[in-house]
Amino acid sequence: MIKTEYFSLKFIDKHLVFLDQTQLPFHEKYIQTTSYERVAEAIEKLEIRGAPAIGLAAAYAVVFSQENGYSKSAFNKAVGRLAKTRPTAVNLFWALNSMQKVFASLAPSEDSYSFLLHKAHSLYNDDVAMCDAIAVNGASLIKKGSVVLTHCNTGRLAMGGGGTALYVIKQAFDAGNIKHVFVDETRPLLQGARLTAFELTHYGIPFSVITDSMAAHIIKTEKVNLVITGADRITSNGDSANKIGTYSLAILCKYHGIPFYIAAPSSTIDVALPSGDKIVIEERGAKEVFQIQNTLLTDSSFPARNPSFDVTPSELITGIITESGVFDYPYKFV
Amino acid sequence: MIKTEYFSLKFIDKHLVFLDQTQLPFHEKYIQTTSYERVAEAIEKLEIRGAPAIGLAAAYAVVFSQENGYSKSAFNKAVGRLAKTRPTAVNLFWALNSMQKVFASLAPSEDSYSFLLHKAHSLYNDDVAMCDAIAVNGASLIKKGSVVLTHCNTGRLAMGGGGTALYVIKQAFDAGNIKHVFVDETRPLLQGARLTAFELTHYGIPFSVITDSMAAHIIKTEKVNLVITGADRITSNGDSANKIGTYSLAILCKYHGIPFYIAAPSSTIDVALPSGDKIVIEERGAKEVFQIQNTLLTDSSFPARNPSFDVTPSELITGIITESGVFDYPYKFV
Numbered sequence: 001m002i003k004t005e006y007f008s009l010k011f012i013d014k015h016l017v018f019l020d021q022t023q024l025p026f027h028e029k030y031i032q033t034t035s036y037e038r039v040a041e042a043i044e045k046l047e048i049r050g051a052p053a054i055g056l057a058a059a060y061a062v063v064f065s066q067e068n069g070y071s072k073s074a075f076n077k078a079v080g081r082l083a084k085t086r087p088t089a090v091n092l093f094w095a096l097n098s099m100q101k102v103f104a105s106l107a108p109s110e111d112s113y114s115f116l117l118h119k120a121h122s123l124y125n126d127d128v129a130m131c132d133a134i135a136v137n138g139a140s141l142i143k144k145g146s147v148v149l150t151h152c153n154t155g156r157l158a159m160g161g162g163g164t165a166l167y168v169i170k171q172a173f174d175a176g177n178i179k180h181v182f183v184d185e186t187r188p189l190l191q192g193a194r195l196t197a198f199e200l201t202h203y204g205i206p207f208s209v210i211t212d213s214m215a216a217h218i219i220k221t222e223k224v225n226l227v228i229t230g231a232d233r234i235t236s237n238g239d240s241a242n243k244i245g246t247y248s249l250a251i252l253c254k255y256h257g258i259p260f261y262i263a264a265p266s267s268t269i270d271v272a273l274p275s276g277d278k279i280v281i282e283e284r285g286a287k288e289v290f291q292i293q294n295t296l297l298t299d300s301s302f303p304a305r306n307p308s309f310d311v312t313p314s315e316l317i318t319g320i321i322t323e324s325g326v327f328d329y330p331y332k333f334v
Numbered sequence: 335m336i337k338t339e340y341f342s343l344k345f346i347d348k349h350l351v352f353l354d355q356t357q358l359p360f361h362e363k364y365i366q367t368t369s370y371e372r373v374a375e376a377i378e379k380l381e382i383r384g385a386p387a388i389g390l391a392a393a394y395a396v397v398f399s400q401e402n403g404y405s406k407s408a409f410n411k412a413v414g415r416l417a418k419t420r421p422t423a424v425n426l427f428w429a430l431n432s433m434q435k436v437f438a439s440l441a442p443s444e445d446s447y448s449f450l451l452h453k454a455h456s457l458y459n460d461d462v463a464m465c466d467a468i469a470v471n472g473a474s475l476i477k478k479g480s481v482v483l484t485h486c487n488t489g490r491l492a493m494g495g496g497g498t499a500l501y502v503i504k505q506a507f508d509a510g511n512i513k514h515v516f517v518d519e520t521r522p523l524l525q526g527a528r529l530t531a532f533e534l535t536h537y538g539i540p541f542s543v544i545t546d547s548m549a550a551h552i553i554k555t556e557k558v559n560l561v562i563t564g565a566d567r568i569t570s571n572g573d574s575a576n577k578i579g580t581y582s583l584a585i586l587c588k589y590h591g592i593p594f595y596i597a598a599p600s601s602t603i604d605v606a607l608p609s610g611d612k613i614v615i616e617e618r619g620a621k622e623v624f625q626i627q628n629t630l631l632t633d634s635s636f637p638a639r640n641p642s643f644d645v646t647p648s649e650l651i652t653g654i655i656t657e658s659g660v661f662d663y664p665y666k667f668v
Contacts, residue, residue, distance in 0.1 A: 025633040187521060187545035193632040209638040211521035211623060213546035213579030217644035245547030251589045252582060289545060295629035298527040299359045304543040310551035
């Protein structure tokens with residue numbers, strides 16, 4: 001069922017081709033488009049998700065605004081549209097900003113499409129190299145026989161490259177150091193149960209899916225050695241926004257005396273923000289909480305909350321693993 | 335949609351009538367039976383759930399074994415069958431034990447059916463009175479303007495009477511002291527999103543359902559004042575088994591410096607067990623984690639864990655609220 005060479009997104013023959021992750025693990029359906037509007041929708045509908053993948057998708061998407069030649073207004077319109085898709089992940093703004101710098105350097109006579117495409121490819125290739133470096137840096141922290149717990153999806157599906165936290169786990173597994181991986185299902189959208197389980201199956205890494213509520217019990221009774229997750233935005237003091245449920249895991253790690261690591265490319269670090277209380281947390285609709293596919297879980301008129309992210313204060317984070325190395329508390333990113 | 339006088343179970347006209355809680359909040363379907371086997375199945379399938387309600391249902395169920403007159407073998411067969419339904423809640427064994435004592439006191443010439451029924455009614459009425467006392471004792475701890483978080487369902491649906499933790503909340507609401515209730519959806523079976531939300535709607539208490547993974551974020555950002563849950567078994571040192579996810583909440587309360595309370599009838603206290611590591615934790619099938627109604631959440635061949643309960647160590651429990659009063663750490667139940 002799982003194809004060998006699944007990927008989150010790739011630029012192929014003038015199209016952005018992306019895997020519709022809302023249909024995983026049931027269907028591996030790739031969508032191809034040359035429309036930045038379609039890419040924006042894909043990000044909003046979570047067909048493309050994962051902070052780094054969102055940034056790369058947006059980078060390719062703005063290229064399409066120049067299909068009919070240099071147009072500043074078309075470029076700005078595309079950037080404006082894409083910037084509105086999701087507020088929390090900094091990689092999106094970082095990628096759009098990179099594209100804006102390239103565009104600002106161009107004269108109207110220049111081939112804006114190819115310059116922007118070149119930059120998007122460069123960001124993509126950097127992402128692949130960053131993932132490799134993160135995996136090596138992170139795996140050095142994982143001892144033989146480790147039982148690891150992770151949350152959400154931070155693998156190849158979330159990136160252009162191999163992933164962040166999940167790629168660290170893969171690297172450690174390849175080194176013979178992973179005994180078992182526990183995967184939080186990650187409500188409401190089940191990225192753990194659907195996507196991380198899909199990737200771990202592909203890699204042949206032994207794992208069990210658990211509900212998020214089981215993490216404390218599993219950490220204690222299964223002697224979990226460490227928890228590792230990704231991040232969507234890290235402030236200069238190390239406070240980290242990540243998928244809702246991460247903050248809880250960090251507290252559980254502190255209580256159980258085990259390390260809590262974050263693995264993320266340094267593009268996730270937003271040095272302009274001094275601390276986590278400044279991060280905008282996306283709140284999505286109640287429907288996501290109460291409906292899975294076409295099945296209502298409960299009476300949909302009940303009130304619900306749906307913050308998509310939470311902020312883990314830096315003092316709970318044992319180490320932040322980036323492509324440049326592993327940082328530890330107290331963090332002072334500049 | 336919500337009927338005024340819903341109930342979990344009642345003995346009416348020689349039948350046990352119970353609400354099939356697996357169909358809530360969509361359908362209020364009552365089932366009536368005179369078969370202890372059907373009651374055993376209802377407990378196993380969670381049509382009847384909640385530690386006290388399970389005990390009461392089992393008590394009524396063994397009465398049916400005597401429909402054809404005094405029979406020790408029929409009685410023992412019924413008790414044996416019911417004792418096998420669910421291993422964690424002590425109330426089940428406590429109720430069966432109460433019925434066994436009555437049966438042991440009878441001569442074969444006596445009307446075992448009516449003696450046992452009288453005892454089952456007595457347990458039921460005691461349960462109602464206990465709930466009332468728990469509610470009063472617990473509500474005294476809740477100050478005006480409180481924001482409360484709860485887990486699973488501990489209301490009228492879980493009991494013969496009004497409930498434990500949720501009935502405390504109702505009592506505090508009636509006293510004008512509840513500002514808002516956050517309800518963990520309580521994966522995998524969604525007792526919070528389905529049952530507690532149903533009861534809170536019935537009572538007109540303002541609430542929001544959250545995924546279990548949101549609790550830490552909500553406790554911090556919504557300034558939750560206290561967390562209160564029920565318990566399925568409490569050992570003599572105060573360690574408490576309750577619905578999976580409770581242990582996590584207790585840790586979150588400690589980290590955030592807010593009280594964590596348990597409300598339970600004293601029949602939940604198993605003085606024969608010295609500490610929580612002796613409690614048998616029921617592990618149910620992976621299907622419950624991966625399927626809701628007829629919808630598969632992910633590839634059902636993925637491995638999963640499904641412990642139904644966890645154990646919260648007594649040092650994390652600010653107070654244990656029973657019908658006899660509120661106890662606090664260190665606990666020494668005898």
